[in-house]
Amino acid sequence: MQILIIHQNFPGQYKHLAPALVEQGHQVFSLTPKVEKRTVWRGVQLLPYKIARASSKDVHPWLADLETKVIRADACYRQALAWKEKGLNPDVILAHHGWGEPMFLKDVWPDAKMGIYCELYHLDSGDSVNFDPEFETKDLRSNALRLRLRNLNNSLHFDAADAGISPTEFQASTFPEPFRSDISVIHDGIDTELVKPNPDAVLKISDDLSLTRDDEVITFINRNLEPYRGYHAFMRALPKLLKARPNAQVVLLGGDEVSYGSKPPAGKTWKQIYIDEVRDQISDEDWARVHYLGRVPYDTFLAMMQVSRLHIYLTYPFVLSWSLLEAMSAAAAILASDTAPVLEAIRDDETGVLTDFFDGDALVEKANALLDDPDKRARLGKAAREFVLKTYDLKTHCLPKQLEWVARLAAK
Secondary structure (H helix, E strand, O other): OEEEEEOOOOOHHHOOHHHHHHHOOOEEEEEEOOOOOOEEEOOEEEEEOOOOOOOOOOOOOOOHHHHHHHHHHHHHHHHHHHHHHOOOOOOEEEEOHHHOHHHHHHHHOOOOEEEEEOOOOOOOOOOOOOOOHHHOOOOHHHHHHHHHHHOHHHHHHHHHOOEEEEOOHHHHHOOOOOHHHHEEEOOOOEOOOOOOOOOOOOEEEEOOEEEOOOOOEEEEEEEEOOHHHOHHHHHHHHHHHHHHOOOOEEEEEEEOOOOOOOOOOOOOOHHHHHHHHHHHHOOHHHHOOEEEOOOOOHHHHHHHHHHOOEEEEOOOOOOOOHHHHHHHHOOOOEEEEOOHHHHHOOOEOOOEEEEOOOOHHHHHHHHHHHHOOHHHHHHHHHHHHHHHHHHOEHHHHHHHHHHHHHHHHHHO
């Protein structure tokens, strides 16, 4: 078959699936603005398209999100027409529709079967909206209307798509019927052969400090350090955590931008805002044991997971982070927030320990207890890895199921 894959930051969630489809003998293409000329990545033909215009300055704020998606969809549509004239005629389109690009592709190829990656449907209750009182939406009625318009991108794709795929039950559950029944829950997959325990791992912090499994290392990861991923909750617990664990080295990974949720005040970052909030509660000696790595190469991330004695993961009821499952695959002991997406992976006192997202004292108490109990950490870490091997392993579980899903989609 000819298979076209759409992702605004290709390969994204198709990192493993796209090359596997090539190995099956299919012709695989991707329309992407990330390349300027036609090129090849792991057998996938990358076809460029350009986004021709920027968003309007005076558009109604409720429509700003949709406008950016329509602009991308329009650019992708026009380039798709050009590639169609050159012979591109996909049997199947696989698309992450979150940025709008595939919105009009069935108008170019009406006979193609389209499967969309269903990451999240925005609800006005029951998920991350008003989960955190500190960032509570003041005008609930207006917020419901805004979210309804934001979901127009989802709804437009429901009409075009033949099926959906979602990585977790929680994420799939946010989507409404009747489309929810067309969504298969199959995770992107964790490469457990790569992400595994390594007793000899070394995490280099600086020229003067390298950490190993012999050190008491506490880890915390966000793609970007921000409230949606519990950065503020972690930082507010940090002064007591450092006092309770005088030998611990605390390592944080994440950028200074915003992936989700609201932006910080102009000229500031969430990272620095919460450093400033707690810094006067932490002695210089203790602060020297806190290490911000920013964004790092994958091998550094992997070493961080492999030396971690305790990995703390906090999140709003939102998309589950790959990093949690990777930490589990590395057999790290996990202390995680008792929030809906986490519960699919962390079973309290089985694959990790759960704690209230907002209770900093409980977080410190449970972290302290785990760090004092090597036998329990070993039990939890082993069970966490076994759970990932059974449920989220890339090669034996997730990738075969993804390939079966593509075959079913093509046969519709």
